[in-house]
Amino acid sequence: MADATGMGGVVSDADEKAARRRAKRLKRFDSPWMNPKLLTGAGIIVGILLFGLLGRFLWDPELVFIGSAPLNLPPVGFENLRGEPGSPAHPLGTQSSGRDMLALMIVGAPNTLFIGVIASLIGMTIGILLGFSAGFIGGRTDDVIRVLSDVMITIPPLMVLIVFQTSIGEIGILMMGVLLSGFMWQSPTRLIRAQVLSMRQSGYVRMAKLSGASTFDIMFKEMLPNLVPYLFGSFIAIATTAIVTAVGLETLGLGPQRVPTLGRVIYEAIDSAALLRNMWWWWGIPTALLATMFVGLLLVNLGLDEVANPKLRKV
Amino acid sequence: MSNRSIAGVPLSYIGNRLFTFFLTVLIAASVIWIIPRLSPVDPAEAMLGRMAAGAGFVENADQILVDLRARFGLDEPLWKQYVVYLKNLMVFDFGVSVANFPTPVSQMLAAALPWTLGLMIFSVLIAFVIGNAAGAFMAWQETPRIWKIAIPAAMVFTSIPPILSGLLLMWLFAAQLEWFPLTGSYGLFETPGLNWEFILSVIRHGTLPALSIVVVTFGFWALGMRGLMTTVQSEDYVQLAKAKGLRPRYILYRYMIRNAILPQVTAFALKVGLLVTGQILVERIFSYNGMGKLIYDAILNQDFAVIQGASYIVILMTAASVLIVDLIYPFIDPRIRHGGGQ
Amino acid sequence: MRNPDTILEVDDLRVYYATPQGDVKACDGVSFDVRAGEILGLVGESGSGKSTATGGVLRTISSPGRIVSGRVVLDSDDILEYNDEQMRRLRWSKLALIPQGAMNSLNPTMTISAQIADVIETHEGRQDEDALRERILELFRRVGLPGRIYSMYPHELSGGMKQRACIAMSIALDPILIVADEATSALDVVVQRVVAQTMLKIKRELNVSFIMIGHDMGLMAQVVDRLAVMYSGQLLEIAGVEDMFESPAHPYSEILIDSVPTLTERKSMRINEGITHDPRNPPSGCIFRLRCPFAMAACAETRPPMVEVRPDQLVACHLWKKTEDGSYVRQSV
Numbered sequence: 002m003a004d005a006t007g008m009g010g011v012v013s014d015a016d017e018k019a020a021r022r023r024a025k026r027l028k029r030f031d032s033p034w035m036n037p038k039l040l041t042g043a044g045i046i047v048g049i050l051l052f053g054l055l056g057r058f059l060w061d062p063e064l065v066f067i068g069s070a071p072l073n074l075p076p077v078g079f080e081n082l083r084g085e086p087g088s089p090a091h092p093l094g095t096q097s098s099g100r101d102m103l104a105l106m107i108v109g110a111p112n113t114l115f116i117g118v119i120a121s122l123i124g125m126t127i128g129i130l131l132g133f134s135a136g137f138i139g140g141r142t143d144d145v146i147r148v149l150s151d152v153m154i155t156i157p158p159l160m161v162l163i164v165f166q167t168s169i170g171e172i173g174i175l176m177m178g179v180l181l182s183g184f185m186w187q188s189p190t191r192l193i194r195a196q197v198l199s200m201r202q203s204g205y206v207r208m209a210k211l212s213g214a215s216t217f218d219i220m221f222k223e224m225l226p227n228l229v230p231y232l233f234g235s236f237i238a239i240a241t242t243a244i245v246t247a248v249g250l251e252t253l254g255l256g257p258q259r260v261p262t263l264g265r266v267i268y269e270a271i272d273s274a275a276l277l278r279n280m281w282w283w284w285g286i287p288t289a290l291l292a293t294m295f296v297g298l299l300l301v302n303l304g305l306d307e308v309a310n311p312k313l314r315k316v
Numbered sequence: 317m318s319n320r321s322i323a324g325v326p327l328s329y330i331g332n333r334l335f336t337f338f339l340t341v342l343i344a345a346s347v348i349w350i351i352p353r354l355s356p357v358d359p360a361e362a363m364l365g366r367m368a369a370g371a372g373f374v375e376n377a378d379q380i381l382v383d384l385r386a387r388f389g390l391d392e393p394l395w396k397q398y399v400v401y402l403k404n405l406m407v408f409d410f411g412v413s414v415a416n417f418p419t420p421v422s423q424m425l426a427a428a429l430p431w432t433l434g435l436m437i438f439s440v441l442i443a444f445v446i447g448n449a450a451g452a453f454m455a456w457q458e459t460p461r462i463w464k465i466a467i468p469a470a471m472v473f474t475s476i477p478p479i480l481s482g483l484l485l486m487w488l489f490a491a492q493l494e495w496f497p498l499t500g501s502y503g504l505f506e507t508p509g510l511n512w513e514f515i516l517s518v519i520r521h522g523t524l525p526a527l528s529i530v531v532v533t534f535g536f537w538a539l540g541m542r543g544l545m546t547t548v549q550s551e552d553y554v555q556l557a558k559a560k561g562l563r564p565r566y567i568l569y570r571y572m573i574r575n576a577i578l579p580q581v582t583a584f585a586l587k588v589g590l591l592v593t594g595q596i597l598v599e600r601i602f603s604y605n606g607m608g609k610l611i612y613d614a615i616l617n618q619d620f621a622v623i624q625g626a627s628y629i630v631i632l633m634t635a636a637s638v639l640i641v642d643l644i645y646p647f648i649d650p651r652i653r654h655g656g657g658q
Numbered sequence: 659m660r661n662p663d664t665i666l667e668v669d670d671l672r673v674y675y676a677t678p679q680g681d682v683k684a685c686d687g688v689s690f691d692v693r694a695g696e697i698l699g700l701v702g703e704s705g706s707g708k709s710t711a712t713g714g715v716l717r718t719i720s721s722p723g724r725i726v727s728g729r730v731v732l733d734s735d736d737i738l739e740y741n742d743e744q745m746r747r748l749r750w751s752k753l754a755l756i757p758q759g760a761m762n763s764l765n766p767t768m769t770i771s772a773q774i775a776d777v778i779e780t781h782e783g784r785q786d787e788d789a790l791r792e793r794i795l796e797l798f799r800r801v802g803l804p805g806r807i808y809s810m811y812p813h814e815l816s817g818g819m820k821q822r823a824c825i826a827m828s829i830a831l832d833p834i835l836i837v838a839d840e841a842t843s844a845l846d847v848v849v850q851r852v853v854a855q856t857m858l859k860i861k862r863e864l865n866v867s868f869i870m871i872g873h874d875m876g877l878m879a880q881v882v883d884r885l886a887v888m889y890s891g892q893l894l895e896i897a898g899v900e901d902m903f904e905s906p907a908h909p910y911s912e913i914l915i916d917s918v919p920t921l922t923e924r925k926s927m928r929i930n931e932g933i934t935h936d937p938r939n940p941p942s943g944c945i946f947r948l949r950c951p952f953a954m955a956a957c958a959e960t961r962p963p964m965v966e967v968r969p970d971q972l973v974a975c976h977l978w979k980k981t982e983d984g985s986y987v988r989q990s991v
Contacts, residue, residue, distance in 0.1 A: 148335075148336065148339065151336050151340075152336060152339050152340045152343055153343075154586055154589075155336075155340045155588075155589055155634055155635050155638050156340065156343070156344050156347075156631055156635075157589035157590065157592060157630065157631065157634055158589075158593075159593040160593065160627040160630050160631055161344075161347055161348070161351070161627070163611065163615070163623060163627060164347075164348050164351050164352070164623060164627050165351050167620060167623050168351055168352035168354075168355045168620065169351070169355050170355075188586075241475060242590065245477045245590070245594075246593075248477055248480075249477060249479060249593065249594070249597045252479055252597060252600070252601070253597070253600065253611070253612055253615055254612075254615060254616075255615065267479075267480075267483070271483075271601055276483070276486060276487055276491050276498075277491065279491070281487060284483055284487075285483075285487070288480045288483055288484065291476070291477075291480055292473075292476045292480055295475045295476045295477070296472065296475070296476070298475065299474055299475040303539070310543065551762060552757055552758070552762040552763040553762060553764055553765045553766070555718065555757070555763075556755065556757050556763045556764075556824075557765070558718065558749075559716060559718055559749055559750070559754075559755045559757075560749060560750045560776075560777045560780070560827075561745075561746045561747060561748065561749025561750045561751070561777070561780065561781060562776060562780050563746070563780060566776070566780070570765070570768065570776070571765050574765075574767050574768075575765070575766065575767055578767075648767075650766070650767060650811040650813070651766060651811070651813050654810070654811055654814055
């Protein structure tokens with residue numbers, strides 16, 4: 002098998018056909034941005050956003066409040082331990098303080114995503130600025146930024162946020178995103194610094210410099226477009242880390258308390274022994290929704306990897 | 317001077333890593349110290365408030381407030397408090413627990429730490445090994461087709477935080493199937509010690525927490541390794557190794573994995589913080605006797621000394637892991653050990 | 659009428675690369691032979707299929723490329739018929755390679771000696787430790803490397819030393835044929851000479867044959883015994899190096915040779931463009947006709963066959979016509 006070993010003798014017809022099929026497939030996805038992983042992942046994330054946005058109009062978001070619904074109802078088609086059947090008025094069931102699960106999901110999912118986006122946007126901005134400064138200015142500036150990012154990448158954000166919350170108290174969603182962003186700038190800084198350093202050596206930036214372009218122009222017009230797939234990838238990776246940390250904090254009972262988030266729903270479920278009471282919908286639905294969200298983010302990231310690194314495409 | 321080395325590792329490299337380690341610990345310790353002082357709430361009054369809430373009424377409140385301030389050094393100038401704090405950290409003195417008064421925090425941490433470290437070795441390291449093996453076999457051209465389908469299929473959970481997989485496994489294997497105990501780190505009736513019942517019980521209790529970390533993290537390593545292997549596969553030295561007629565398996569280990577693993581080890585150092593905190597959250601849902609449960613209980617009890625001490629220890633643990641990886645790295649990458657021979 | 663001391667015979671070798679727009683015929687019906695103890699030079703501009711042709715010989719073509727047809731007879735066996743395990747055993751013991759990028763051709767995490775030891779032990783079984791060490795040091799001596807590099811890693815060597823380490827590795831098992839793929843092109847001129855001289859010395863001492871791929875006609879002229887000229891996947895001419903330089907038979911060979919600069923004479927470059935056609939859609943007839951100064955109507959119709967116009971000088975060109983007595987004469991245009 003020429004394909005399997007990579008070093009075959011004369012190939013058979015079947016191999017030849019396989020090669021042609023592969024060639025055809027390559028053609029179909031000529032634009033690297035149209036790869037199936039990226040599209041599926043983006044589809045999942047957009048789907049969750051639409052669920053949150055349209056849900057507010059199609060379903061009553063007031064049902065997230067305590068006591069707005071009957072207690073402990075299972076989803077439609079199931080029975081709870083007391084033998085009560087699910088009700089179409091609460092298709093995903095309710096939890097033990099009378100909140101409607103569907104409404105909690107509709108309100109909670111966008112909140113969770115929002116925290117990730119805020120942390121990632123701010124983190125990326127800081128990261129891009131520091132990374133470019135370190136790579137371009139070099140010298141002492143570079144040393145300080147490099148050591149600082151080495152240090153900050155080691156400190157787990159969860160621990161600092163636990164200390165912050167237990168001593169300062171209650172925070173909102175926006176504040177949560179801002180706090181998280183303080184730990185999210187290191188990896189884009191490292192990435193951009195490395196890219197800037199390698200690009201400075203490469204021909205076209207030197208050409209641009211010779212032709213009299215200003216440093217600023219080179220940074221933003223010549224180099225940034227080449228970094229786009231990496232930046233997108235970094236953005237998604239950071240958003241994922243931020244959401245993981247936020248969910249972790251929420252499941253400890255910290256994080257935003259007044260607005261529903263998916264992590265907070267899970268915290269209340271664990272806290273109320275939903276596992277033992279077999280109220281699987283209480284923790285299971287937010288878990289499934291979060292899992293879907295993470296799979297979507299992962300697919301987007303893998304798809305962006307293929308854009309940035311063409312070698313991965315054929316696998 | 318820059319040529320001097322220990323076992324071939326340049327001193328400047330070791331010095332650099334040690335500097336980063338101490339700086340990390342110092343910055344983390346300072347942040348943990350500064351944050352509570354940003355709070356508008358006076359810690360002494362907060363403590364008094366808790367006492368009042370417990371007893372309903374406190375006599376001599378003003379005098380107690382002064383005593384508390386003196387006892388915790390809060391009447392000293394800030395810089396002095398900071399120096400005392402750092403001095404205490406060096407001997408792992410974090411004060412006493414409020415909830416378990418007057419147990420020293422360090423004693424509680426010492427009891428929890430072995431459980432967390434033990435679980436970490438079994439979960440984080442196993443995930444790293446399995447993940448890299450899976451990634452290598454995914455990219456290797458000679459891997460049987462079955463594995464090429466099975467490995468990606470096993471990776472659907474990748475990037476989901478361990479706490480979610482923990483909930484699923486707990487529900488399925490502990491609550492529904494009852495194959496494993498629901499919570500705790502050993503049976504209620506076991507006597508801790510080196511006897512078989514206790515060891516078996518520890519393994520049974522540790523399986524689900526470890527598994528919930530492994531199933532979601534090995535995919536991360538596998539994906540990274542696959543990418544690196546794809547790159548290494550087209551390196552000239554691998555092509556030459558094939559032309560040399562070396563056996564495919566030997567090329568896989570000695571030429572491909574051996575080189576592709578290097579960036580993975582570096583990535584491990586960058587990722588270890590997230591892995592440790594992920595594990596701490598898993599410990600909390602399984603009520604495992606480690607740092608996770610300690611921190612969670614401390615949050616419930618507003619036991620700030622414990623939270624501060626535990627946070628410091630977790631960060632120290634992370635920084636130490638990074639330091640260890642950094643110090644091992646030169647021994648697997650000769651380019652650092654024999655830096656610049658020419 | 660093959661030369662009796664032929665050790666490698668390549669017959670009508672075809673290697674294609676699959677692309678979305680159709681196959682690229684990177685090596686399209688190439689035939690040549692290599693004789694015992696000679697250096698055959700393979701020249702052509704980049705993209706001419708030199709490396710693909712030797713890739714076919716070494717069977718190192720990997721997807722999306724494939725060997726479509728042909729025969730590669732080494733030591734009276736067609737190695738394209740070999741299965742993977744037979745091929746693996748043959749590699750290096752008979753057919754070795756000096757790679758193109760010596761910079762990256764050595765495993766960065768193994769010492770030089772370990773990388774020579776592993777190929778010896780794979781093909782010859784476990785060796786006595788001292789004997790193995792002595793054997794590797796002897797290889798180093800042959801290529802002029804000092805013994806102190808024995809326990810060094812690749813990053814501790816200079817480019818020229820790495821290339822010589824690769825040559826030492828290539829002769830470790832006393833092969834019949836060594837393919838040197840642009841072995842000198844990444845090196846600076848002085849080191850190039852040293853490496854080329856090392857190869858000549860090896861050839862004389864071990865009576866091993868080389869296929870030397872390159873695009874530097876000047877260096878080739880001094881090192882090789884015979885020269886084969888490739889253009890866009892096809893072989894245009896093959897002849898002894900003196901014959902080729904004295905009276906090149908193909909218009910393309912002429913252009914290549916005219917472009918070699920000399921110290922006494924200032925010449926304008928006659929190669930001023932690369933391969934002009936789209937490799938997925940080659941011209942009909944003669945592959946070179948789009949750039950040929952002598953192109954005629956016949957050139958667009960049929961691909962010229964390889965004919966022996968003078969003893970041991972074969973060329974594929976319509977300019978050469980067979981006369982009644984069986985010899986060939988070149989038409990003047």
